[in-house]
Amino acid sequence: xxxxxxxxxxxxxxxxxxxxxxxxxxxxxxxxxxxxxxxxxxxxxxxxxxxxxxxxxxxxxxxxxxxxxxxxxxxxxxxxxxxxxxxxxxxxxxxxxxxxxxxxxxxxxxxxxxxxxxxxxxxxxxxxxxxxxxxxxxxxxxxxxxxxxxxxxxxxxxxxxxxxxxxxxxxxxxxxxxxxxxxxxxxxxxxxxxxxxxxxxxxxxxxxxxxxxxxxxxxxxxxxxxxxxxxxxxxxxxxxxxxxxxxxxxxxxxxxxxxxxxxxxxxxxxxxxxxxxxx
Amino acid sequence: xxxxxxxxxxxxxxxxxxxxxxxxxxxxxxxxxxxxxxxxxxxxxxxxxxxxxxxxxxxxxxxxxxxxxxxxxxxxxxxxxxxxxxxxxxxxxxxxxxxxxxxxxxxxxxxxxxxxxxxxxxxxxxxxxxxxxxxxxxxxxxxxxxxxxxxxxxxxxxxxxxxxxxxxxxxxxxxxxxxxxxxxxxxxxxxxxxxxxxxxxxxxxxxxxxxxxxxxxxxxxxxxxxxxxxxxxxxxxxxxxxxxxxxxxxxxxxxxxxxxxxxxxxxxxxxxxxxxxxxxxxxxxxxxxxxxxxxxxxxxxxxxxxxxxxxxxxxxxxxxxxxxxxxxxxxxxxxxxxxxxxxxxxxxxxxxxxxxxxxxxxxxxxxxxxxxxxxxxxxxxxxxxxxxxxxxxxxxxxxxxxxxxxxxxxxxxxxxxxxxxxxxxxxxxxxxxxxxxxxxxxxxxxxxxxxxxxxxxxxxxxxx
Numbered sequence: 001x002x003x004x005x006x007x008x009x010x011x012x013x014x015x016x017x018x019x020x021x022x023x024x025x026x027x028x029x030x031x032x033x034x035x036x037x038x039x040x041x042x043x044x045x046x047x048x049x050x051x052x053x054x055x056x057x058x059x060x061x062x063x064x065x066x067x068x069x070x071x072x073x074x075x076x077x078x079x080x081x082x083x084x085x086x087x088x089x090x091x092x093x094x095x096x097x098x099x100x101x102x103x104x105x106x107x108x109x110x111x112x113x114x115x116x117x118x119x120x121x122x123x124x125x126x127x128x129x130x131x132x133x134x135x136x137x138x139x140x141x142x143x144x145x146x147x148x149x150x151x152x153x154x155x156x157x158x159x160x161x162x163x164x165x166x167x168x169x170x171x172x173x174x175x176x177x178x179x180x181x182x183x184x185x186x187x188x189x190x191x192x193x194x195x196x197x198x199x200x201x202x203x204x205x206x207x208x209x210x211x212x213x214x215x216x217x218x219x220x221x222x223x224x225x226x227x228x229x230x231x232x233x234x235x236x237x238x239x240x241x242x243x244x245x246x247x248x249x250x251x252x253x254x255x256x257x258x259x260x261x262x263x264x265x266x267x268x269x270x271x272x273x274x275x276x277x278x279x
Numbered sequence: 280x281x282x283x284x285x286x287x288x289x290x291x292x293x294x295x296x297x298x299x300x301x302x303x304x305x306x307x308x309x310x311x312x313x314x315x316x317x318x319x320x321x322x323x324x325x326x327x328x329x330x331x332x333x334x335x336x337x338x339x340x341x342x343x344x345x346x347x348x349x350x351x352x353x354x355x356x357x358x359x360x361x362x363x364x365x366x367x368x369x370x371x372x373x374x375x376x377x378x379x380x381x382x383x384x385x386x387x388x389x390x391x392x393x394x395x396x397x398x399x400x401x402x403x404x405x406x407x408x409x410x411x412x413x414x415x416x417x418x419x420x421x422x423x424x425x426x427x428x429x430x431x432x433x434x435x436x437x438x439x440x441x442x443x444x445x446x447x448x449x450x451x452x453x454x455x456x457x458x459x460x461x462x463x464x465x466x467x468x469x470x471x472x473x474x475x476x477x478x479x480x481x482x483x484x485x486x487x488x489x490x491x492x493x494x495x496x497x498x499x500x501x502x503x504x505x506x507x508x509x510x511x512x513x514x515x516x517x518x519x520x521x522x523x524x525x526x527x528x529x530x531x532x533x534x535x536x537x538x539x540x541x542x543x544x545x546x547x548x549x550x551x552x553x554x555x556x557x558x559x560x561x562x563x564x565x566x567x568x569x570x571x572x573x574x575x576x577x578x579x580x581x582x583x584x585x586x587x588x589x590x591x592x593x594x595x596x597x598x599x600x601x602x603x604x605x606x607x608x609x610x611x612x613x614x615x616x617x618x619x620x621x622x623x624x625x626x627x628x629x630x631x632x633x634x635x636x637x638x639x640x641x642x643x644x645x646x647x648x649x650x651x652x653x654x655x656x657x658x659x660x661x662x663x664x665x666x667x668x669x670x671x672x673x674x675x676x677x678x679x680x681x682x683x684x685x686x687x688x689x690x691x692x693x694x695x696x697x698x699x700x701x702x703x704x705x706x707x708x709x710x711x712x713x714x715x716x717x718x719x720x721x722x723x724x725x726x727x728x729x730x731x732x733x734x735x736x737x738x739x740x741x742x743x
Contacts, residue, residue, distance in 0.1 A: 019495050033452060039544060039552040040452075064552060080452040082489035212544070212553075215450050215491055216675050217516035218536035224527055229520060234677065248527055251628040255529045259554035266550055 001054055003074050006136040009061040010104060011070050012046070018053030020045070020083045026111040027089030027206065027238055030055065031214040033080040034068045041065050042211045042233075044108040045084060055083075058107035058136070064263035085214045086237050089204070091115055094178045096122045098170060099145070100163050100192050102184020103129055108206060109183040110137055114144035122146045124175065126166045128188070132157030163188065164195045177201050182241060186250045193241035205241035207232045210253060223249045282319035285388025290395055299578045299609035302464045302547050306370075309399040311351070318346035320384060321391045328381040329393060334725030335362045335433070339378060339393055346396055355404035358397060363436035363479070364429065364724065366405060366471045367458060369398025372721045373599045405474055414483030418442035420738050423506040425492045425678070428456020429720045430512030430711025432479060433727035434734075439482040441735055446506070447484060450491040453543060456514055458720070460543035461535070463572050465579070466602070469542075493677035498685070498707060507741070508706050508734040511693060512727060515672045515712035521564055525622030526668075530556055530630035534565070534573045534669035541576050555580070558665030562586045562633050564619050565669030566595070567717075571602040573667045574611045585611045586661060590618040590638050590651045616640070616651065620658065622666055633661045672717045682707075692716050700730030708734055 002014040020030060029044045047056035061070045072078075089112055097116055101109030106127045113125050125145035129135050130153045142148050149166050150158040159166070167180065179202045182192035189205040196203045209221040209232045216234035223232055226243035230236065291307040292298075298305050309317065321343040329339045337358055345354035358365045372378075374394040382390035420443050424431040427449035435445045453459050458472045480486065492498065492513070501509055518533035520526050537555070540546040544553035561577040563570045566589035577585045587606070589596065592615050596603055607613070616638040623632040637657030640649040679687045686694040686703035693702055693709040700708040710726025712718055 019490065023495060037545070037552060039554075080489050082450070082452070082491065082495075084494055085491065212536060212539055213451065215516075216677065217518065218539055219518050219520065219533040220536045222520075222527060229527065234675075248628065252527065252529060255556075256554040263552060263554070 001074065003072070006058065007134045009070075010058065010134065010136055011061070012056060012058045012107075013069075013072075014054050014056050015078065015081060016053060017055045017081050017083075020055050020081065021048045021050050021053045024048040024055060024084040025088030026091070026115045028084035028086045029214070029237065030057065030081060030083030031085060031211065032057075032069070032078050032082070034065060034072070035079050038068065038079065039065055040080070040212060040214070042085075042208075042214055044206070044237075045111070046107045047111055058104065060104045063260050064267045067264070067267055082214070086233060087235070089115075089181070089206075089238050091119065091121075094119075094121050096176060096178055098124045098126060098167060098175070098177050098180045100126045100167060100180060100182040100184070100188075101128070102163060102182075102188040103134065104136075105184030105188070105206075106137055106141065109181065110141055110144060112181055112183070113141065117144050117146070124170060124177075125149070126151070126163045126170075128152070128163035128184070129157075130154070162191075164191050167192065168195055171196075171199055171201070179204060182206075186246055186253065189241060190246035190250075193244070193246070197242055203241040204238050205244060206237045207239055207244065207249065208237070208253075209249060210255060223252070281322055282316060284320065285384075287320075287389045287392040287395070288313050288317040290392070295605075295608035295610070298465065299575070302579055304468050305465050305605060308402055309395055311349070311403070314346055314351075314396060314399040315349060317392050318343045318396060321347070322383060324383055328383065329378045329391075332377040332379070332381040334377070334721050335368075335728050337362050337365075337378075337397070342400065343391070343393070343396055346400060351400055351403045352408055354400045355408065358400060361728075362724070363433045364475050364720075365397050366401035366475060367429070367467060368721055368724070369394050369396075369401055370467050371462060371599075373719060375600050377721065402471075405471070412478050412481040414481065415440060415442045417444055417483075420444065420742075421446070421506050422734060422738075423448060423501050423509045425498070425509065425511045426450075426456060426513040426711075426713070427454035427476075427486065428512055428514050428711065428723065429458060430514075430713075430723035430727035430730075431456070431510065432476065433724040434510045434512060434710070434731045435484045435727075436479050436482060437728055437731035438734065439479065439484045441731075443735075445484045447486050448490045448492050448495075448501075449486060449488050451543065452488055454486050454488065460539045461569065461572070463538065463542055463576055464547075465575070466572065491677070493681040498678065498682040498704075502706065507738050508708065510700070510727070510730050510734060511678060511702075511707060511709040511713055512711045512723070513675060513678055513713045514723075515674045515692075515717045517673045517675045517691075518668065519671045519673060521619055521668050521670060523619050523621050525624055528622050528624035528630050529628050530558065530624075530665045531622055532556075532665070532667045534563070534569045534667050535672065537573055537667050538569070538576065541580070547576070547580060556665055558582050558663075560584045560661075560663045561665040561667065562588050562614075562619075562661055562663050563667045563669050564588045565671070566591070567597045567669065567671070568599055568602055570669035571598045571606045571611075573669050575602075575606055575609055577665070577667070578609055578611060582665075587611055587613045588617050588619060588633070588635060588661075589613065589615055591648065592616055592640060595648055614661075618651065618653065619666075623660065630664055630666055632663050633666055635659055635661060672712075674713050674716070678713075690716060697726075698729060699733035700726060701733060706737070708737075
């Protein structure tokens with residue numbers, strides 16, 4: 001229905017999917033296939049409109065499938081789009097929350113902040129980016145929280161700091177959070193958890209593991225939480241961050257690195273061939 | 280005069296050393312001459328013992344008599360009267376413990392090759408029949424089927440033939456259930472499964488793919504949409520892991536994941552978008568059909584050494600005899616009386632081996648099988664780079680958790696009576712692995728068939 005470029009390689013798409021839109025809640029995700037030969041990839045639902053029957057996804061072009069997805073235009077169809085999947089975030093009863101988003105994770109943190117904000121909770125949103133060129137959703141985020149703190153690794157916009165520094169300062173300044181919600185790269189979520197652990201603040205993370213079916217039939221997305229094996233696609237994707245074994249989750253995430261690179265190379269080669277033919 | 284040869288007419292197949300490098304079908308099927316020759320071995324018994332072994336009551340002697348006369352299309356029509364998926368059943372049923380184990384010819388020699396004949400007839404009709412199934416006149420009643428596996432497809436086919444408006448809701452992007460994601464191409468070509476599904480579409484069955492009942496809509500919401508009865512055939516797709524330390528290492532798969540990547544996502548094809556480990560040394564833990572499928576896939580994906588690790592002895596293997604035989608021919612090595620203790624991995628979290636323990640058989644347990652007991656001091660390590668867990672599956676909890684009033688047992692299986700598939704919730708019927716836990720394709724089909732009849736009766740009574 002709509003396609004928008006948020007920064008050099010991050011795109012937003014509004015997809016017509018009334019079945020998904022009708023039941024979607026913050027924290028849930030969809031699985032899509034671009035073509036009949038394509039792989040299934042999970043993407044979080046960034047926004048939804050029940051009346052229009054639309055679902056918004058935001059993705060970064062990091063591999064063959066997201067590049068193919070990014071190459072689609074308004075009016076094109078996706079081959080498959082299934083959801084909503086996973087459990088919705090449990091946000092009831094939270095009065096004061098810090099939501100921490102890292103990079104693309106902000107696209108997932110945003111609907112959670114928005115829902116909390118609408119429920120009347122006080123929301124401090126901390127959004128971290130590598131540099132100012134990749135900042136996304138700034139206006140949307142501003143409208144979805146009480147206080148917005150944008151930081152960049154290189155100081156090219158807002159403060160030069162890591163999200164964990166800001167979080168620690170806010171906590172030390174006396175903010176009493178019912179919960180901290182952290183969404184972003186696993187390494188960021190791990191360090192957010194390490195920041196809140198000494199204070200005993202409940203910390204919820206959204207685990208972005210490798211998935212195939214997304215309905216609980218394969219266990220490809222399994223991770224260790226509190227010593228038990230859990231499936232991120234049905235038991236999560238939200239988990240108590242203080243119980244998650246991040247180190248093994250990160251190593252599982254790197255399982256297909258070589259094949260992912262090869263797929264990108266194949267795609268680029270294919271595109272180049274195509275360009276040659278066009279000339 | 281019947282053909283009194285004590286042995287089955289052999290079926291041609293690809294040579295073991297050729298086929299273990301490709302994903303094409305292993306067995307090649309009978310020619311018309313072979314089929315007629317084999318059909319003549321049937322004595323056309325009056326009391327038809329073979330039929331008592333068939334969960335969907337295929338009229339076996341009748342269709343075989345038609346084959347013997349060369350009337351192949353008529354034979355196909357005879358099978359279709361009671362079975363929705365003959366090309367599938369002829370290939371994957373464990374005939375040795377069903378129809379063929381009751382065959383009189385099996386007393387002195389080999390049973391009539393009922394499965395091979397069913398397969399021949401279905402294949403022949405698919406290739407030669409121009410007749411298309413026609414949607415019967417609608418009776419105006421809507422029914423929903425949850426899950427497009429063998430149980431749901433059979434139930435849908437029977438209800439459509441009775442005139443119901445049938446909608447099948449399927450969570451994956453392809454209908455077929457285990458026929459598509461589980462059983463590999465070399466045992467059951469996917470074009471054949473698709474063709475049988477297309478026949479159901481011709482009968483008027485509507486398929487809604489990418490629809491997860493429990494998330495996209497609940498059972499209660501489906502009733503709200505006007506469906507008068509619902510059949511739950513959602514299977515037993517939740518994998519059981521081995522439960523030993525190290526199981527989350529990279530290179531440990533559930534058989535479901537390994538087979539789904541290969542069969543449904545076609546990761547066996549070069550340049551597939553869906554990645555998979557091309558392991559060199561693989562152990563598959565388990566002894567059922569799924570274990571055989573995973574092991575034979577691993578071989579075809581280029582593994583040099585493939586082991587089946589099974590804690591009982593060869594006699595207790597639950598897999599089909601033909602698959603065990605084929606796996607051995609293809610070079611799969613069986614480690615019997617062996618139980619896994621721990622998955623070993625290196626500093627990068629990649630699998631390096633499986634620590635195992637030798638077992639011996641003790642007294643029979645509750646299931647009647649002799650219980651394996653560890654032999655002390657018998658630990659050893661298999662050097663590996665991949666471990667596949669194929670020790671069973673249980674029903675997915677999603678429907679159970681989102682359907683109030685639907686009773687399930689301790690193992691998470693839906694409670695339903697065997698005769699009609701009636702559950703604790705009014706208007707909801709269930710069958711197949713969702714009720715029994717992991718079983719066979721043909722048992723699921725039988726349950727789907729009986730539930731269809733019960734649903735018909737339920738709707739008729741309700742509207743009286």
